[in-house]
Amino acid sequence: EAGVTQFPSHSVIEKGQTVTLRCDPISGHDNLYWYRRVMGKEIKFLLHFVKESKQDESGMPNNRFLAERTGGTYSTLKVQPAELEDSGVYFCASSRAGASTDTQYFGPGTRLTVL
Amino acid sequence: GQSLEQPSEVTAVEGAIVQINCTYQTSGFYGLSWYQQHDGGAPTFLSYNALDGLEETGRFSSFLSRSDSYGYLLLQELQMKDSASYFCAVIGGFKTIFGAGTRLFVKA
Numbered sequence: 001e002a003g004v005t006q007f008p009s010h011s012v013i014e015k016g017q018t019v020t021l022r023c024d025p026i027s028g029h030d031n032l033y034w035y036r037r038v039m040g041k042e043i044k045f046l047l048h049f050v051k052e053s054k055q056d057e058s059g060m061p062n063n064r065f066l067a068e069r070t071g072g073t074y075s076t077l078k079v080q081p082a083e084l085e086d087s088g089v090y091f092c093a094s095s096r097a098g099a100s101t102d103t104q105y106f107g108p109g110t111r112l113t114v115l
Numbered sequence: 116g117q118s119l120e121q122p123s124e125v126t127a128v129e130g131a132i133v134q135i136n137c138t139y140q141t142s143g144f145y146g147l148s149w150y151q152q153h154d155g156g157a158p159t160f161l162s163y164n165a166l167d168g169l170e171e172t173g174r175f176s177s178f179l180s181r182s183d184s185y186g187y188l189l190l191q192e193l194q195m196k197d198s199a200s201y202f203c204a205v206i207g208g209f210k211t212i213f214g215a216g217t218r219l220f221v222k223a
Contacts, residue, residue: 004157035213042212043204043216045213056210091158103148103163106150107157109157
């Protein structure tokens with residue numbers, strides 16, 4: 001069984017540009033999560049999809065961030081326009097059931113650097 | 116607010132035992148998980164405690180005391196490959212809240 005994959009693995013962009021991150025969850029996992037880790041700090045929850053619906057997006061920092069999961073399969077996270085403080089590692093995770101009962105499987109992350 | 120506290124760094128020698136503590140303050144609580152992350156890699160699940168007590172999985176054990184809002188991860192017979200970051204995480208409803216991670220250095 002393939003694990004969670006993320007693309008790209010690294011992205012370096014300039015302030016003001018747009019970046020789109022992609023996550024492919026494990027096949028059959030309805031739950032998909034986005035997290036972000038800024039250097040040395042906690043892995044911070046961004047949002048949670050159940051299939052194509054946003055279950056909880058309370059962690060999204062502001063309206064420069066847009067997440068989609070059309071068709072309930074892969075998800076994208078777009079940052080537009082990017083700011084310096086958006087730099088960090090963006091992780092995607094998926095699980096078969098909800099977070100209260102099921103293990104989340106993480107992808108390797110996308111390291112975003114905004115210059 | 117919601118917060119998890121764990122030490123930022125721990126150093127131990129190969130073959131030793133190390134305990135990584137985690138205290139939490141969250142509005143919802145289903146259980147406490149531990150994840151391991153090697154540099155550049157994905158966080159990988161280690162253990163989950165929903166009830167008080169000790170859960171053992173090989174060289175790793177995890178403990179939870181809900182009344183104290185406290186848990187720990189115990190690593191025995193440390194190996195060099197155990198050098199990594201370890202995150203505690205509270206499962207609260209549909210959201211998982213992570214700590215900042217503890218960097219474990221294992222020395223020969």
